[in-house]
């Protein structure tokens with residue numbers, strides 16, 4: 001595999017020619033200055049990069065310890081980091097002459113970002129979305145429809161991200177000629193995990209520069225939520241060779257790690273093969289993939305990108321869980337203290353910040369990836385808080 005024992009490309013033979021075409025297209029694009037220029041131009045003028053690095057003064061005071069900075073990727077066009085990856089991949093799909101785009105989505109952020117770039121580039125778009133997620137991320141379902149995407153609800157299994165990814169892969173195997181599968185996270189068969197990491201690394205590269213400008217040094221800690229792992233690896237990757245930087249990936253602890261009602265694949269899973277790559281997975285003793293659970297649709301995935309599996313085994317990154325309750329408490333605290341409504345996914349990273357900031361010195365610095373805004377979650381959280 002491309003990440004120690006992890007990664008690889010475990011796909012049906014019918015997909016191999018396409019996967020090899022994709023790898024070639026990506027390598028050609030990486031060598032083409034015109035591709036880099038178009039990516040930079042769209043990141044700047046369409047997405048609105050660089051995203052701000054915001055010093056959360058009130059939260060820092062409230063917690064009384066380390067200085068807390070947020071990387072504001074929730075302010076990107078469409079409301080999360082997903083657009084960084086979608087622009088990179090839609091340009092590849094064009095270079096490959098593909099005429100149809102498919103994607104999976106859980107929280108609907110990737111679905112919206114895919115529908116957005118398909119509208120911008122005039123390509124038809126089919127998004128596979130678990131029926132459970134269609135219900136709990138309604139605002140994003142409406143946005144996808146307004147953007148012209150066809151949504152295919154997936155009722156198999158628990159009707160969440162894993163099931164949507166299964167259906168997207170089935171579609172792809174049947175339509176290899178004209179269809180490009182725009183994967184939404186740093187998982188899947190090689191080269192997807194590496195490619196998505198490269199597109200998301202703009203987050204960490206900007207962060208390193210911005211913090212150097214305002215503080216004249218590296219952060220002491222980085223914190224990001226991990227679902228499939230793309231926003232986290234994007235923040236982390238430019239810092240992996242800076243040993244002074246502690247790195248924390250926060251998994252969905254759901255209702256707690258004791259039972260099976262969580263998605264802490266790294267903390268409670270074991271290596272296996274799913275969706276084309278070898279990585280840590282939540283599986284029973286027979287190797288059956290477990291359904292998992294999370295209050296946040298975007299972390300509700302029983303796998304993880306293979307680069308994170310490698311970073312766990314090498315010990316470079318600490319992976320810790322945050323429960324549904326901790327995430328909901330963090331969601332409310334940020335909203336009340338900083339006037340920022342976060343998505344439930346980064347609320348898990350915030351739960352970890354709330355735990356660790358008070359233990360750190362006032363001159364130490366934490367940077368957290370605020371990778372999505374909470375508009376999509378206001379009904380879920382409102383219901384949990386008993387709003388009428």
Ligand SMILES: CC/C=C(/N=C/c1c(COP(=O)(O)O)cnc(C)c1O)C(=O)O
Nearest residue numbers: 106109110184227228229230231298372
């Ligand atoms: C690709 C499936 C995941 C989705 N979202 C995942 C997600 C995540 C977790 O995905 P990763 O960054 O890839 O770990 C974090 N933050 C927000 C705001 C998210 O929406 C989606 O469909 O929108």
